[in-house]
Amino acid sequence: MLKIENMGISINEKQIIHNITCTVNKGKFIGIIGPNGSGKSTMLKVIYRHLKQTEGIVTLHEKEIWETPPKELAQQIAVVSQETPLLFDFTVKDLVLMGRTPYKKWLSTDNTEDYQIVEECMALADVSYLADRTLYELSGGEKKRVMLARALAQKAEILVLDEPTNHLDIEHQLQMMDLVKDLPITILAALHDLNLAAAYCDELLVMKNGTIYASGPPQQVLTAENLQYVFRVNAEISTNPFTNKLHLFFYTK
Template structure:
């Protein structure tokens, strides 16, 4: 699915949060949104998945304006894994994942064997198949996040939005989840906190700063020690990892006195 965002702006009480955001995601592309806290990452995503209504600009899915779609039609095309993991009711894990099938069903339609099979497969893919009868509210934060990813898988949408999907996950499941999304080969947009994870898994990066797109491109095109200083306020050194052949970032604390060489390298 091709996704386009043009001139997207949103604010609260006259205070702009995101301004004039443009982005395009090609079918099957995994795009990461990075930036410091308060840069507008979550607000951008919430406008795209219709929790917030843009004050200016537009969003389209495969050339169709998002504002022209019903919420059910949107859910058939777009699945969301947000940071919110609480539930007002005490559903079982299976019930939560089964909710991913609702956009494809008529009101009051009974669950089918296909629904059951898709739910079971989704839970297995995130390593939660033995938790199907457990109460969702009894799970840890990381377990809840894995269940919400399973719900998105059961939804079978061609566009997946994730807001910090690896929050609350230990490193094993962080890698597992990101690798899973990559192998789905669907269009994906994710706000990410871990820059090394973003560099490894994402095809392109959108760097947000002060509500605007500061830079965009492949990790190799976007990431630099200068950008990390200006946007994130940290000293770091970037290098291509000899095993993964991906960009790898090493951060340095402020207490370590570093100097920049004429070629841009950091030395103590």
């Protein structure tokens, strides 16, 4: 579905990521983990065309992403980035409506279907009560959930999330992860919380020094040896009795 071959990117003659090769299969929840500066966000920015790779190729349905018209790509890939600066202070409802833009012709107006989708997506992201508030009135966590609602309104087949639980309290972290896990689409998410990654992701890409160090199911890649080498921490690994997923306890000495 989404295929990356020998991808690399250099910025100001500095190699940021290199030799990235992987395939993201349809319907999978893929987590990207790694320490700060390992290249997680840069890799995602190449995938959603915020940056252009200087090496290799990225294809979606066997078509290079830079050959895909922007509107068509927006129907295929939706994004919730770490920060979303806006020049104007829109209401939450208007902002979520922007997720329908890829389906609009020039000067066409929003219709009943658009409004229905917006209401559904705001409810899914638990932001319906914020519909008439402006973005500048919201907390960081509320903004994050609004941007998720906008991405959901795109009805794309791939959802890219860059630190989706950043700024969220524990309740909304779990709500967001539950929500995206249940979506019948492909999820590609950069995550800092390794326990969330272990609990929700089907597969993990472990990044270090700008490339993929390990990949596979959480049980395969989240080993004490890998965690010590990649994150420079010691870990005790057990099974959560409530979820039957891995649970990691970290210590430095």
